[in-house]
Amino acid sequence: MSSRRSRTPRVVAAVSALLLPVAGCSLLEPGTTPTGLTTGDTTPPAGTTGLERFYSQELDWGGCRGSDGECARLEVPMDYEDPDGQTIEIAVLRVEAKGEAAGSLVVNPGGPGGSGVDYAAAADFIVSDQIRRHFDVVGFDPRGVGRSHPVDCLSDADMDDYLAKDPTPDTPEEKSAGERAQKEFADGCKDKTGELLGHVSTADAARDMDVLRAALGDGKLTYLGKSYGTYLGATYADLFPDRAGRMVLDGVLPPDATSEEVAIGQAKGFDTATRAWAQDCVDDDCPLGSSVDEVVEHVQSQLEELDEQPLPASAGIELTEGWATWGIAQAMYDQGMWSQLTDALVAADDGDGGPLSELGRAYAGRDSSGAYQNNMLEALPAVSCLDTPDGPGGPDDLVARAEEEAPIWGRALASESPCAQWPIDPTNTPHEVDAEGADPILVVGTTRDPATPYEWAQRLHEQLADSALITHEGDGHTAYMRQNSCVDEAVDEFWLTGTTPDGGELTCEE
Incomplete structure (x- = not known):
């Protein structure tokens, strides 16, 4: 049994868990839209060369088989160190906002290996009604996953x-x-x-996510990452702090955790x-x-x-x-x-x-x-x-x-x-992330989460330069949209207004 990430026993719980829409009360006045969100910025990161054509691309949206959303393909370099070399395509799905969209909410359910396309297709169940009114929900299959040049190992x-x-x-x-x-x-x-097996790291996926942000026309990334999706989100915020917007990291896998810490931490959680x-x-x-x-x-x-x-x-x-x-x-x-x-x-x-x-x-x-x-x-x-x-x-x-x-x-x-x-050497080592310069990040942890122990949420919260922590006193993997109105309303308010809990911390009981 693998012992590295979430839904294993780890991450797809974010997908397979019972997710029910929560109506709740509106956090915005009728006719108003979220404030503080930015648009534009299709320039590659400072210090990079040869990426202009990827950052300036426009997505060609079309129909999706078996979904009411729109699908597109995002072109990215297989190797960011060789942008003129081979390219790959990343599968993207968008479910448009029910009202006037203030921007895109990019989502990842975990894994690594969870399909963001499938997750976004369930937009009505993974975010609240008021978030659906104000944001396009966008998911992508990270490189090596699902519809994006999937890794294949066995029949x-x-x-x-x-x-x-x-x-x-x-x-x-x-x-x-x-x-x-x-x-x-x-x-x-x-x-x-x-x-491709040597180019499916989390850092590679985070770079793809910044190209996606530019193609969506958003100046900063608004994001929901669950389980391993928190690792991806934290990596993005550390690589691109000036482009990290309102990010919610729910069910934390900290980037500084070693393989031994993950194996033992998850075993204790289970x-x-x-x-x-x-x-x-x-x-x-x-x-x-x-x-x-x-x-x-x-x-x-x-x-x-x-x-x-x-x-x-x-x-x-x-x-x-x-x-x-x-x-x-x-x-x-x-x-x-x-x-x-x-x-x-x-x-x-x-x-x-x-x-x-x-x-x-x-x-x-x-x-x-x-x-x-x-x-x-x-x-x-x-x-x-x-x-x-x-x-x-x-x-x-x-x-x-x-x-x-x-x-x-x-x-x-x-x-x-x-x-x-493994036939390929690691391309990363566990390291702390502080995302200095990023907007405030909202971290969510569940006290009896089996796959991502609550202590990991505390750990990332302490490392990040600017973050707030929601503690969900309860069972199960992840917290948002799992039938706790206290968590749901605090997360929604953050996305809609940029407001974090008073004092930087909030405890929600079952």
């Missing part, structure tokens, strides 16, 4: 086997098998993706979420045990049994320990799925692996025919392995420390990663 059948593998290898044979699987994955990415689910189950006459510890031990025993003997499942796969682990992770992103997880675990006790395998397939984006509907779990390591080199110490040392700090999820999230076998 669908081989991807099934890769995800079915043992996530907690504890014998020499299992460890060797895991290492072989990771090498085959990494080699497949190089063979199938080619030269431990917290798992125990919260177990407590909720116990409070409702849980069929898996009468205490939190009993429920957790029951699930761990189920996984051990699946390691020895997979169960019949559905859609052409068996319920292995690997697929079961993905399924449990899927449910941790949203407390609205907790009862579904409980039912699936009871079914597994009765010998039916179908319901839990369905949760696992939902996590992986695999449909019942055996086809993968996105390349999330291929793009994620491709980006992560460029962004962050493995830290000091071997995987055994990391697993031992992770298990000590997170006994439920530590081994699964700290075991072998394809980055150890």
Whole structure:
């Protein structure tokens, strides 16, 4: 199991979570529009050459298959160090404002590997009605993702086997098998993706986002980034502080976090979420045990049994320990799925692996025919392995420390990663960002977020030169538009007026 970013167990929760529109009261007087937004500026960043034609391009909007939005292709250089070399096209979708647009709100759901095109297509559910009235909602598939020259590593059948593998290898044979699987994955990415594999870093995507900002006609970037999208947003603000406008970073992955910190931090977050689910189950006459510890031990025993003997499942796969682990992770992103997880675990006790395998397939984006509907779990390591080199110490040392700090999820999230076998050297090192000179940035953290621990939101807030922090006291991954009016209204007010919470901090309870 990969241990680098969000929706894994990390990021697509921003997409797959139950998102409901919130009406709320209007924060602007009728007939008024957001203030303080700027337009124009199609000049390349200072100190760069050869980028003029990219910054001055106009988007040719047309119809979108299966969506009411408009689609376009943005041309960018594959390698920003060689702007006269090969170019690639970035898929963009715009859902126009319901009223007079004051500008564009660019959105990213996380990943790395989440589709901003699909996310923006759900504009009515990912932002409030009043934001829909005043902003065009724009999403793009970052390079290597979805419709933008997607990273490809394995066939669908081989991807099934890769995800079915043992996530907690504890014998020499299992460890060797895991290492072989990771090498085959990494080699497949190089063979199938080619030269682009070395140019899918977060910094590359942030540069694309500035070209997009210029093509949209906005002087500064107004932005919503969830989960890994916060890493992308913080990177943008640090690279282009004079062009960073009203940016909301919800469910923070800090750019200075090492791969070890991410693995252990996410394992601890998933431990917290798992125990919260177990407590909720116990409070409702849980069929898996009468205490939190009993429920957790029951699930761990189920996984051990699946390691020895997979169960019949559905859609052409068996319920292995690997697929079961993905399924449990899927449910941790949203407390609205907790009862579904409980039912699936009871079914597994009765010998039916179908319901839990369905949760696992939902996590992986695999449909019942055996086809993968996105390349999330291929793009994620491709980006992560460029962004962050493995830290000091071997995987055994990391697993031992992770298990000590997170006994439920530590081994699964700290075991072998394809980055150890990656064919391309990292292009980045973890580093703090301050975005000195940027407009105020709004940071949002949820106290029991499984994928992006609340402490990471505090950490980025402290690093940024000018930011405010919203603390959501609650469960689930990310906070905005997840049925907390306090969070929603504060975020909306920020986008509409530029106002941040009094004193720089706000706490919202469930």
